[in-house]
Amino acid sequence: MRWPLVLTGLQLLLVPLIASAEAERPASPALAASPLGGGVLLETAGGLVLILVLIFALGWLLRRFGRLPMSSKGEIAILSGVSLGPRERAVLLRVGNTRLLVGVAPGRVQTLHVLDDVDTQHETSGRFAGQLDSVMADQEK
Known part of the structure; x- marks a missing residue:
């Protein structure tokens, strides 16, 4: 199976997200926005949708290419x-x-x-x- 290719693709997806999160981090330790604000909830829902899409994509890949020849x-x-x-x-x-x-x-x-x-x-x-x-x-x- 092409696990190195899948992991490389996953890294390419996550590196820009991590970089943008580091750039948006406030300098002070206090919260920058309300924990129940619309933007925070929208960002959390987007992250959840991304994780669900990754789970379903990996499930499809395993179902499609998971049958390895037995020795x-x-x-x-x-x-x-x-x-x-x-x-x-x-x-x-x-x-x-x-x-x-x-x-x-x-x-x-x-x-x-x-x-x-x-x-x-x-x-x-x-x-x-x-x-x-x-x-x-x-x-x-």
Whole structure:
């Protein structure tokens, strides 16, 4: 996730607010305005609205980007996943050298497709790359 980017953006939002608060601080320790004045209440309400907007924005970001791929130390690993609906997902698993595409829904997991071994796919792509290189070399001559 892009936490450093989010924190940098948050800092860029808060630095001008802190600087303006420091500039407006009165020199005397006495209160500059009535604690129940309209300006103070408006400033407090604005701060509350800003905090609520930040909370909802962070919640949306976590919901959108919060699903981190899980690491596995055993024979089963989650390679990828995509949301198909509000409660349905398609997940690509690696079990040994076999890859499985499974559909996950509430109360149900179903195998959608069994893909070839990972090693045979790399061999096939290597042969294709070699053939492509030879064809490209022939066309250049």
